[in-house]
Amino acid sequence: MKKAIIIVALVFASLANAQKGSVLVAGNIGYYSKNTGDLKSNYFEFAPKVGYQFSENMTVGIEAAIGNSTNSNRNGNTIIEYKENDFKLGAFLRYSQPLAGVFSIFGDLGVGMQSAKSSNNIPFSNDAKGDGFYVGLVPAVGVDLKKGFCLNFSIGGLGYDSLKYDGASDATNTFAFTFGKQASVGISKNF
Template structure:
C-alpha cells in the first residue's frame, strides 16, 4: 500500500510539473533556429553521383510576445561527379546568402504548437567550378536579391527546444544576374497558394532553441 501511495504521489508530481511548464515566447527572448538538408544520390545507370548540403541558421529577438526580428544565413554546396569515356568530370556549386526577417505568431493549437507568418529579404551569391578531367574552369558568379513571405510553426518538446516546420513560401520575388559587365537582370515572382492542400510536400524541418 505504501509503494502504491508513493507511486501515485510521484505521478501527481510529474503531472503538476508538466502542467506548470510554459511553452512559448516572451518579449526579450532570443532564439537560434536551424534548417539542415543533406542528400547523396548514386545513379549507376547514368554513372553519376550527386551530393547536396544546405544549412540555414536564423537568429531572432522578440520585440513583443508575438513578434520576432532577426537575421538569417544560407550556406549550400552541391557536387556532381560523372564518368564519360573513363574520364571523371566534376561540377561543383557553392552558394552563400545573408538576410533579415520578421515573424508574427498568430495562432496557437494547444499549448505546444505555435504557428507564425514570416517576411524575409536577403542577398545571395552562387559560384562554382567545373573540371573536365584535365582542366578546371571557374563558373561565372550569379548574384541576386529576394523577398519572400511564408508560414511555419514550432512544436515545443521542452520549454526551450522546439521542432521547426517551414511549410512554404506563399509569395516570393527574386532578381538575379550574372556577375559580368553588361549582364541583364532576370526577375521571378511566384505564388504558391496551392501548397495549402499539402503543407508537408514542401516543408523544411529543423530545430529552434530558446535562450
C-alpha cells in the same frame, strides 16, 4: 523517421511559449542525395537565424544560409562534375500565433542578398561568380518542448530570387511555389 520525430515531440512536449524580450536562436540543416550509376547529385545547406522577440507575436532578426551542391553528368565517355557554393545573408520578420496546447503557427518573411560561385572540371573553363537578392515567405508549425526549445515543421513556401553572374547580360530570376513539394524540420530555442 516521421514517427520518431512525432514521438520525440510528444514525449518532451510541455507548454513553453516564447515571451516578449527573449532572444530566438533557430536553424535548419538540409541534405539531398541522388545516385544513378556513376552519376551523382548532392546538396547540403545550413541555415541559422538569430532574432529578438519584441512583442508577444513578432520577432525580427538576421538569417544566413550556406549551401554546397555537386552534380555529375555524362558527356559521351566523360563525366563532367559541376560544383556550386552559395551564401545568403539577410533579415527576417516572424509572426507567430499560439494554438491549443503546445502547438503554434508562424510565418517567416526573409529578404537579403545572396552570392554563388560555380565551377566544373571541363578544361579551360572559368569559375562563375554571381550576386543578387532573395525574398521568401515560409509558413510553419512549431511544437513547444521543454525549456524554450521548439521543433519547427514546414512544407514549403513562396520564394523569389535574382542572381546575376559576372559577364552575363541577364540575371537568372527564379520564382518558387513549393507548398507540398518540400518539407523542412528545424529547431529553435528562446533565451
